[in-house]
Every structure is written in C-alpha cells, then in structure tokens.
Amino acid sequence: MSVLVADVAEAEEFLAKNPDIDTIQIVFTNQSGVGRGKNLRRHELLAIYQHARYLPGTMLALDITGEDVDESGLVWANGDADYLGRPVPGTLVRAPWLGSTFAQVLLSVYELDGTPCVYDPRHVLRRVIDRFKEFDLTPVVACELEFFLVDHERGPNGELRVPASPVTGNRPWDIQVYGLRELDDFDPFFRDLYAACDVQGIPVESAISEYAPGQLEMTLRHRPDALRAADDAIMYKRAIKGVAVQHGVEATFMAKPFSDVAGSGMHLHVSLADRNGKNAFASEAPEGTELLKFSVGGMQALLEDSMAVFAPNANSYRRFRANSYAPVAPTWGINNRTVSFRVPAGPAPTRHIEHRVCGADANPYLAVAALLAAIHHGVKHRLDPGAPIVGNGYAQAAEMGVKLPDNWFKALDLFEASERMKDYFGPDFHRVFIAVKRAEQNRFFSRVTELDYDWYLRNS
Structure with missing residues (x-):
C-alpha cells in the first residue's frame, strides 16, 4: 500500500x-x-x-x-x-x-x-483498496490508454483533422491498425515521450497504431499498488499532452473525437495477489481460478451502477457501437475482444482480466476504484458470471437482448440509485459526483450547436 x-x-x-x-x-x-x-x-x-x-x-x-x-x-x-x-x-x-x-x-x-x-478521488480509490485486507489480497493493476493526435488547426470546413507526419508530411487517412509506418511517421514524438516518461518514472512500454487514423496506444506496466498505477495514468496523460504540444500537435483522450472511426478506451488490466505476492488468478486453465470468475461476476453485477464513472461525459456514449472493438454488453470471454471482460491468452502466471468498458476520458482514480469495488463485491458474494462467450460477442449480446446503459442520463440515474456505489465511494463523494454531473448535463444540453442548425433550422 x-x-x-x-x-x-x-x-x-x-x-x-x-x-x-x-x-x-x-x-x-x-x-x-x-x-x-x-x-x-x-x-x-x-x-x-x-x-x-x-x-x-x-x-x-x-x-x-x-x-x-x-x-x-x-x-x-x-x-x-x-x-x-x-x-x-x-x-x-x-x-x-x-x-x-x-x-x-x-x-x-x-x-x-x-x-x-x-x-478527493484519490482517497476514494485508497478506501476501496483497503477493503481487500479482509481477503488478504492485493489488487495488481495496469492502465492501457488509447488516444488521438490531432491538428491544432481545423480543416477548411471546421472539421477536426489528424496531423501530417513531421517526418514524411503524410496525413493518415486509412486505419492501418498495427501499422509500423504510422509509428515511424511520428517517431520524434515517441522518442521525446519515452524520454519524458523515463525521467518521471512512468512505466510505459509498447506503442501501437490503433484502429483509426491518428489513433495510438501505449501500455503501462502492472503495479502491485493500484493507487500508484492510477498515479501513473494521471502522469502519463499529462506527459502525452505536453509532449504533443511540443511537437506542434495536440493529444486528446476524448472518447469519440471522430464519428466514423473507433473511439478511445482505457482498458484496465487487473489481477489479485495473495499474501506471498503470487497471482491468485493463475491457473493452467485459460479461464483462470474460481477467484477470477467471482471477480468477473462482480464486474457484471456492478457494471450498470458504475457506468457513469466509466463513461462520464455525453461524448462517452458515442463510443459504444457493435463491431467497433468497444463493448456493448456485460459479457465475458477468453481470448475474445468482442466482450466487456476479457481473459487474455498467456502463460498461467500472467492470468488476469482486461476490463474493456472504460473510456479514455474517465478519471483513472475513479475508474480503478469502480473496477476494484466490483471485484470486491464479486469475491465477497461469490458471484457466478455464467459461461464465457465463445465467438462473436456482439451478435450474441444482440440475440440475448442485453446491453450497457446507452446514454449519459440513464447511467447517472443508475449511479445515483445505487446503494452499492454509495457504500464503496462514500455517501459524500457520491452526492457531489451526482451534483457535478447533473450540472454538466444541464449546461451541455442548454447549448445550441451547429448540428441543431443543420437538422432543424430549415426543416422545422
């Protein structure tokens, strides 16, 4: 701790x-x-x-x-x-x-x-972590954040644009997921970012070109101290934004900056360590241990309650679309990216859960707190997650008629009504979170936008 x-x-x-x-x-x-x-x-x-x-x-x-x-x-x-x-x-x-x-x-x-x-959100997370003392377990967490690099200047019609490469002058337009040329095109940015992270002790590792033009992802190493893992994510986001500006562009962690391509998530990787520091999820079986399954069961049980934390803004809900690599239902699976809670492939000692719901726009302290609250709830009540999804989780979720809360108002209503989130986050923080988000909703929807004019000015 x-x-x-x-x-x-x-x-x-x-x-x-x-x-x-x-x-x-x-x-x-x-x-x-x-x-x-x-x-x-x-x-x-x-x-x-x-x-x-x-x-x-x-x-x-x-x-x-x-x-x-x-x-x-x-x-x-x-x-x-x-x-x-x-x-x-x-x-x-x-x-x-x-x-x-x-x-x-x-x-x-x-x-x-x-x-x-x-x-203070950091103290909210600390209090949730402390609850694992009753099980003699320690959460081990890493945050994996997607982001876009975008131009300072908008396009000729006011549109947001991905920037031209400072190396080649090329402006990405196609997806090119895992493309190496896309990484090479922004090599000066990555070199300075890695240097800044090394200076700050941020355990940043591999970088990839993600599933949209200008979208990138970097991973942070797991920490056996979830509070420090969230600190890492805070510092990492600041470093990315700061280094991007140095290179004449901006970095955004907005969940859905472009309508026609994938949005940005903050995938949360988690396991539990026992009193000897060993992974309590470790098993030769791909689905992990009973403890892992209880944790998934808790994630399912508290997902609706905590959606307002994982998707905290109006824009957040534009990310959740079928076949977009963003989840749409409280499903789990093994080596399957079409579900919300994925158990990645790998050797037994690395067995963990990847929580794929959270947007890159979420507060890392609160997102990790909500994740760990769900795991604590699942372990405490020994919740069975049911059989894992095999195959296309998007199609099966549609057939089952299950889905995530799909709008900002519904998610906040569920959070407000949740006695479990009030318990884990504390009644005072719970009240203030709701007050701030209600005020944001009122302010956001009181603004007349360009879309209002495009749709209604001549057609009403």
Missing part, C-alpha cells in the same frame, strides 16, 4: 540533485479528471512538504469546463473554505515538456485536521 503523504526528505533530496529547477507545478486531479493547480517558485516547495498548500474547496467540485457547481455544497454554502493539498509520494519529478527548469508534483487533498478529504 502506498504511503499517503510524502516526507520532506524527498523534496530536500530532489532540490539537491536538481539545482537548476526553479519552477514546480503542483497538480490536483478532481472528479472530472482535469489537472488543476499552481506554479510555485523553488523556495516555496519545502513548505508544502512540511505542512501543506491551502487550496479552495471549489477545486474539488468544478465541472469539466472549470466552472463552479454550487449544488455540490462546496462553493457558497461553506464559504469556499480551504483544504490542505499535500504531495503524493514519488511524484516530484522533472517535467521536460514545460521547460528545462520545470518540475511537477501531484497533490492529494486533506481536511484542516489532517484527515483525508472524502471528496
């Missing part, structure tokens, strides 16, 4: 080894998954390790656009009171894309009396 608060010795050592660093960016990630914070001067750093940095409570409940949500109770009702921002251990690192003299550190939020703040 991660140490909650970094020791001042960590900062002292960093400053001694990095005398050129003059600016440190402090980063807090609220429920919307957007990093917010401040730039500090070098002389200010030790103070946040010795005590903390005061942060306004509104940061805990801003919507995705950065606007206050009064309904959260964290704006005017409590006078926008301050909380304590404290450094996350192991996250004080150089941030080369910001400049040669920049560093960054992640923050987690605490009450003024030093207790963990219930509105």
Whole structure:
C-alpha cells in the first residue's frame, strides 16, 4: 500500500540533485479528471512538504469546463473554505515538456485536521483498496490508454483533422491498425515521450497504431499498488499532452473525437495477489481460478451502477457501437475482444482480466476504484458470471437482448440509485459526483450547436 503523504526528505533530496529547477507545478486531479493547480517558485516547495498548500474547496467540485457547481455544497454554502493539498509520494519529478527548469508534483487533498478529504478521488480509490485486507489480497493493476493526435488547426470546413507526419508530411487517412509506418511517421514524438516518461518514472512500454487514423496506444506496466498505477495514468496523460504540444500537435483522450472511426478506451488490466505476492488468478486453465470468475461476476453485477464513472461525459456514449472493438454488453470471454471482460491468452502466471468498458476520458482514480469495488463485491458474494462467450460477442449480446446503459442520463440515474456505489465511494463523494454531473448535463444540453442548425433550422 502506498504511503499517503510524502516526507520532506524527498523534496530536500530532489532540490539537491536538481539545482537548476526553479519552477514546480503542483497538480490536483478532481472528479472530472482535469489537472488543476499552481506554479510555485523553488523556495516555496519545502513548505508544502512540511505542512501543506491551502487550496479552495471549489477545486474539488468544478465541472469539466472549470466552472463552479454550487449544488455540490462546496462553493457558497461553506464559504469556499480551504483544504490542505499535500504531495503524493514519488511524484516530484522533472517535467521536460514545460521547460528545462520545470518540475511537477501531484497533490492529494486533506481536511484542516489532517484527515483525508472524502471528496478527493484519490482517497476514494485508497478506501476501496483497503477493503481487500479482509481477503488478504492485493489488487495488481495496469492502465492501457488509447488516444488521438490531432491538428491544432481545423480543416477548411471546421472539421477536426489528424496531423501530417513531421517526418514524411503524410496525413493518415486509412486505419492501418498495427501499422509500423504510422509509428515511424511520428517517431520524434515517441522518442521525446519515452524520454519524458523515463525521467518521471512512468512505466510505459509498447506503442501501437490503433484502429483509426491518428489513433495510438501505449501500455503501462502492472503495479502491485493500484493507487500508484492510477498515479501513473494521471502522469502519463499529462506527459502525452505536453509532449504533443511540443511537437506542434495536440493529444486528446476524448472518447469519440471522430464519428466514423473507433473511439478511445482505457482498458484496465487487473489481477489479485495473495499474501506471498503470487497471482491468485493463475491457473493452467485459460479461464483462470474460481477467484477470477467471482471477480468477473462482480464486474457484471456492478457494471450498470458504475457506468457513469466509466463513461462520464455525453461524448462517452458515442463510443459504444457493435463491431467497433468497444463493448456493448456485460459479457465475458477468453481470448475474445468482442466482450466487456476479457481473459487474455498467456502463460498461467500472467492470468488476469482486461476490463474493456472504460473510456479514455474517465478519471483513472475513479475508474480503478469502480473496477476494484466490483471485484470486491464479486469475491465477497461469490458471484457466478455464467459461461464465457465463445465467438462473436456482439451478435450474441444482440440475440440475448442485453446491453450497457446507452446514454449519459440513464447511467447517472443508475449511479445515483445505487446503494452499492454509495457504500464503496462514500455517501459524500457520491452526492457531489451526482451534483457535478447533473450540472454538466444541464449546461451541455442548454447549448445550441451547429448540428441543431443543420437538422432543424430549415426543416422545422
């Protein structure tokens, strides 16, 4: 389990080894998954390790656009009171894309009396992880994120475009999944990204060209510390976005940036380690152990309850289409990418579950918390997932008439009604999450868009 608060010795050592660093960016990630914070001067750093940095409570409940949500109770009702921002251990690192003299550190939020703040997504995840102590098991997690590189400038008709290669000038237009030329075309970006990740200790591994022009995917190594795995995902997303800007493009983790090609997911890989650190899912049988099956059963049971976390935005629901490599039903299978919960092929010690529902736009802390809540629920209640799907999971789901919640309002209604999610996430966080998302829904659907004009201006 991660140490909650970094020791001042960590900062002292960093400053001694990095005398050129003059600016440190402090980063807090609220429920919307957007990093917010401040730039500090070098002389200010030790103070946040010795005590903390005061942060306004509104940061805990801003919507995705950065606007206050009064309904959260964290704006005017409590006078926008301050909380304590404290450094996350192991996250004080150089941030080369910001400049040669920049560093960054992640923050987690605490009450003024030093207790963990219930509105901080990182503490939500920590509390769910702690529940596995009753089984003497430790979650082992890795995040696998898809993203698109896109042009800063829109096309002649205002359309979003994938960028031309800085190496060849070629602008990708065809899918070319697993294409090596597509990786070669953006080799300067990848080289700088790997270098930045190495500097930051982010365990990034292989890169592939995914199932759409301009779509890429990189994997993060499994961690026997799920909290640190989520920290990795937060830092990785920031590094990708920062390095992309250095190369004159933008990286987006939007779930569905283009209508006619695949969207971007955050596949969550998970297993459970026993008290000796051995994989409790390991089995020569491809379907794994009984414990693995109970975990899948829990994922099925809590999927509707937690869909608002895995697909947190209006755009998220455009990703779920049959035959798109995004799942459409609470199905599971072995070595099968047409299901939501896949047990990948591999030797027995690597046996694990790949949860394929989550969008790349989800908050990694909350997504991993929802995943582990489902596994805990399944193990505790010994839930049977039924027989695995063999063959085309899309077709079989259609025949069975089962599907995921298919719109933002329905998903949030299910989350709000879920006593299980209230229990796992905590009633206070559960309430604030709902308040922020209801406010976002109202603001999103009050906007008149170009599509409104295209469909209704002349036809109404």
